[in-house]
Amino acid sequence: MKNLIVVVGSLIIAFAFNLFLVPHEILSSGVSGIAILLGLITPFDTGLLNFILNLPLLVLGYFKLGKKITLNTLVCVISLSIFLYFLPAQSITDNVLLSSIFGGIIGGIGIGVILKYSGTSGGMDIIAMIISRKSNIRVGLLLTGMNGLIVLISGAVFNWEIALYTLLSIYLTGKMVDTIYTNHEKLTMQIVTTSGEEIRKELLSSIYRGVTITDGYGGFTLEKKQILMMVVTRYETMQIKQIVRKHDEKAFINIFETVEVVGEFAKN
Secondary structure, rough: OOHHHHHHHHHHHHHHHHHHHHHHOHHHHHHHHHHHHHHHHHOOHHHHHHHHHHHHHHHHHHHHOOOHHHHHHHHHHHHHHHHHHHOOOOOOOHHHHHHHHHHHHHHHHHHHHHOOOOOOOOOHHHHHHHHOOOOOOHHHHHHHHHHHHHHHHHHHHHHHHOOOOHHHHHHOOOOOOHOOOOOOOEEEEEEEEEHHHHHHHHHHHHHHHHHHHHEOOOOOOOOOOEEEEEEEHHHHHHHHHHHHHOOOOOEEEEEEEEOOOOOOOOOO
């Protein structure tokens, strides 16, 4: 199911590229933007270039993000490259401003959907996710910042008016990514359970976070319990709840928003 959603997200990105951005020589963010640039100034196809440029970053993602995300990213890179190859680059409007706005928004929707379902669209997304996992910086903000180079290249190769349209498109893409992909939002989970050791072992083997455990007892029953505390992302809460319910259906789970995290957020 997730692979199908990743393919749909890739199709959305391809529509944004070939129907809005590429016909007006507006670049997208990251490696895809570089692929569009090379596709415009060389005889090579954008889809093929996108696949080749993403290969080394896929290897990096495998070691830093894990097998699951990397496989979903590979599905995205392959499907996006295929869609870019077969979908004609024909603008549906002659208005460059409208193309920048809707290309950025639609592309951001596609990337956000892919990120939300444990994948990336490749390229800079991989680097942004690695940095975001170890910090409190939003993925969309990271993508916007890292893509300043794309704007400079666009201005140098084409003209500065196109570069400004590119900047607008990249900014809107980043805003849409942060609207859909809320993985950067931090939450604190307190789990009160009688199966603390079993839950601890599975959490540490499957969740990219540390766990703090204290002993306690029920105020009414005086039954001995363990209290597990974790700071996690919003996306991880569902998986954690499933793990807890698997070992203790009566466990008490308290979830509240975390304003700031100081210290190591991810476990080594």
